Amino acid sequence: MLRRIGHELLLLSGDSTSRVLPIKKIAENEYQIRFEKEFTFDPIFLVNTTKRLLAKDPLVNDYVVKVLNASDGSVAYGYAISKNKKDEIIACVGRKQPRAHYMINIKLKPAGINTVKNGYLLGSLPFLAFVGFIFFRSVKPGRALPNDDQHKDMITLGSVLFDTKNRKLNINEKVIELTGTETRLLLIFARSPNETVERSRLQKEIWEDEGVIVGRSLDMFISKLRKKLELDPTINIVVIRSRGYRLEINA
Known part of the structure; x- marks a missing residue:
């Protein structure tokens, strides 16, 4: 440690x-x-x-x-x-x-x-x-x-500083803006790093409260998050076939 x-x-x-x-x-x-x-x-x-x-x-x-x-x-x-x-x-x-x-x-x-x-x-x-x-x-x-x-909304993921309140990522001194949906999605992953998160859970927590679930929306936002996190090679969101996704943080 x-x-x-x-x-x-x-x-x-x-x-x-x-x-x-x-x-x-x-x-x-x-x-x-x-x-x-x-x-x-x-x-x-x-x-x-x-x-x-x-x-x-x-x-x-x-x-x-x-x-x-x-x-x-x-x-x-x-x-x-x-x-x-x-x-x-x-x-x-x-x-x-x-x-x-x-x-x-x-x-x-x-x-x-x-x-x-x-x-x-x-x-x-x-x-x-x-x-x-x-x-x-x-x-x-x-x-x-x-x-x-004031810093309780900061989460560290590898070399990434995730500002959940202001919807921002700080990666190697670069600031990347997140949308509200991207922030909610990454927050779910951040609370369970290196653990598989069921696809159904992600859809339920992100979209069900809004009264609609669009099947391909999740894949689109996962793709956007991957691109924004790619500045840190130790972090990746991987697909777990037939189950969901996992935020992998490698030492």
Whole structure:
């Protein structure tokens, strides 16, 4: 999962050839993702990607992420994710980071571990204070603090950032508009990646509420979606004969 985080970051930056180096364990429950070359990244994509991938591990509840400049070890960006939402710290998600040689440190707090006894929470406090400092320095007086709720409609699919609210795809820094029907269709696939979705279900959820189902309409919209997603070679909508379709996302 940690390698997948690095892989998806590189794809979003337009790099599909350089390597994610072997994951390095740097302390108890703390790991480092290293990269072969420089890249740039969007903080909200990093936040959403780690949330999506690490949520698959039932043993991980809370974690702290630090993005470091490999040249001097300085912190370029950081945030803390917690099962208890009020303890999360996510700052400055709207500012794309410049191209540089980064390393990503992820400190996990496994579920069931006493945080005071094992020192996880105490060890993270200086960094959390630092993140808070960045957060308040980055917000001008009188301006509303960033609200992560505005990004709840963002879904990552491979290197694609799917903005369901504004009906847009962001692929390798290119923005592609979607129609309302294309958005509803892709949202169904996005909620069940790498799983077969029955043709009858797609027709029912997309068109039945409008009082009409046109047999070939589904094929037409699938074709349009394929074309819009083709900028990311790791994503494809494939036909499952006599059943339906599947959104395949390959690492």
